[in-house]
Amino acid sequence: MAVTPGNTFLKTANDLAGKISDLRRDFHRHPELGMQETRTSGIVAEHCRNLGLDLRTKVGNTGVVAVLHGKKNGPCVAIRADMDALPMTDDKTVPYASSNPGIAHACGHDANTAILMGAAEILTRHSDLLQGNVKFIFQPSEDTVPGGALPMIKDGALENPSVQGLLSSHLMPDYDEGEIIVKSGYSTISSAGFTLKMLGKGGHPAYPQLTNDPVVMAGHVITAAQSIVSRRVDPQDPTILCFGSVHGGTAGNIIPDEVVLTGTIRTLKPEARDELAALLDEIAAGAAKIGGGRHALEVQMEYPSVYNHPGMVDEFLISARKVATPDQVIHTDRPTMSGEDVSYFHQQAPGVRWLLGIRNKELGFMYPLHSPLFDFNETVMPLAAAVHAQAAADFLVNRLEKEL
Numbered sequence: 001m002a003v004t005p006g007n008t009f010l011k012t013a014n015d016l017a018g019k020i021s022d023l024r025r026d027f028h029r030h031p032e033l034g035m036q037e038t039r040t041s042g043i044v045a046e047h048c049r050n051l052g053l054d055l056r057t058k059v060g061n062t063g064v065v066a067v068l069h070g071k072k073n074g075p076c077v078a079i080r081a082d083m084d085a086l087p088m089t090d091d092k093t094v095p096y097a098s099s100n101p102g103i104a105h106a107c108g109h110d111a112n113t114a115i116l117m118g119a120a121e122i123l124t125r126h127s128d129l130l131q132g133n134v135k136f137i138f139q140p141s142e143d144t145v146p147g148g149a150l151p152m153i154k155d156g157a158l159e160n161p162s163v164q165g166l167l168s169s170h171l172m173p174d175y176d177e178g179e180i181i182v183k184s185g186y187s188t189i190s191s192a193g194f195t196l197k198m199l200g201k202g203g204h205p206a207y208p209q210l211t212n213d214p215v216v217m218a219g220h221v222i223t224a225a226q227s228i229v230s231r232r233v234d235p236q237d238p239t240i241l242c243f244g245s246v247h248g249g250t251a252g253n254i255i256p257d258e259v260v261l262t263g264t265i266r267t268l269k270p271e272a273r274d275e276l277a278a279l280l281d282e283i284a285a286g287a288a289k290i291g292g293g294r295h296a297l298e299v300q301m302e303y304p305s306v307y308n309h310p311g312m313v314d315e316f317l318i319s320a321r322k323v324a325t326p327d328q329v330i331h332t333d334r335p336t337m338s339g340e341d342v343s344y345f346h347q348q349a350p351g352v353r354w355l356l357g358i359r360n361k362e363l364g365f366m367y368p369l370h371s372p373l374f375d376f377n378e379t380v381m382p383l384a385a386a387v388h389a390q391a392a393a394d395f396l397v398n399r400l401e402k403e404l
């Protein structure tokens with residue numbers, strides 16, 4: 001992995017490589033589910049306390065906020081990481097595999113947390129270079145809706161001092177190890193779950209004329225809904241509509257009263273999510289009418305899309321290229337089709353969420369996020385910590401010179 005020699009933050013990050021790796025392995029061995037990250041946040045708090053940072057614990061339940069004060073009266077930039085693990089098995093055989101049965105760090109939030117702890121230590125050692133304050137936000141429960149971002153915001157995570165910009169990162173096995181990837185504008189999708197009931201009248205299949213068959217109605221809905229994505233929305237706007245479960249009936253010779261379908265909607269623009277839900281409602285109403293029945297659609301809105309501030313992305317690219325080599329830093333136009341609740345922070349302050357490539361097929365690191373075999377080469381973590389540190393330090397200098 002080639003990196004720019006001589007970068008101050010990267011030099012310090014490399015000095016801390018062993019410590020960052022140890023922290024990650026410790027979190028990996030002891031994963032905790034969302035809103036239960038008491039051990040993890042305790043270690044985070046102790047680390048920040050030892051660095052002499054202003055500390056707030058139990059922010060939005062198990063969250064931690066720590067502030068590093070640079071020169072007085074300067075602006076404030078935040079860096080945020082998520083701490084939660086997933087309710088799934090860890091199928092790896094490595095020494096740092098999960099010791100908590102049924103819980104695993106398969107989304108790399110152990111790494112996000114360790115990288116941010118590393119960035120906090122790097123910036124503390126170089127606080128003389130800071131033209132303002134840096135706030136470190138350790139967030140609970142990203143992977144469980146409704147997420148830990150909103151409770152932290154409500155609990156004042158972005159106040160005292162108030163935050164003018166926010167950085168975060170996530171591991172990404174779609175890109176090669178050591179690549180730094182960022183997209184301007186909408187960079188993740190808006191998601192929603194739905195439950196659709198097709199309601200009819202059950203009875204004996206020998207007398208179909210006396211029934212309103214919800215199984216047939218459900219069949220129409222599933223087929224007709226495919227034309228929403230292919231014919232009713234702009235092909236330039238990434239859109240997903242997927243049915244994940246279909247349940248109805250008890251036996252082959254009984255027409256049931258209802259069939260329940262569940263699924264997910266994903267769109268890049270938040271407003272497109274509402275339009276998609278309305279189109280599904282329209283199709284379900286049509287299918288119910290064909291079968292002489294009714295329908296009931298419930299939509300549970302999940303995370304809105306992450307919007308990366310274009311001006312801040314341009315500044316981030318310059319910062320990242322001071323740490324990594326120019327060909328390692330990628331300004332992509334491809335969004336990711338997963339959701340992220342850092343979007344709620346971006347609604348409060350301009351933000352950049354960037355991705356850290358981790359794919360290394362030679363070492364066997366190519367499993368997707370949320371796979372029971374997900375893992376990565378920890379040597380990329382100092383690079384990520386240094387990129388955060390450089391981008392935060394540059395953000396403060398840039399804000400003294402001009403507004404975003």
Ligand SMILES: [Zn+2]
Binds near residue numbers: 107143369370
């Ligand atoms: Zn995840």
Ligand SMILES: [Zn+2]
Binds near residue numbers: 107109142170
């Ligand atoms: Zn994640």
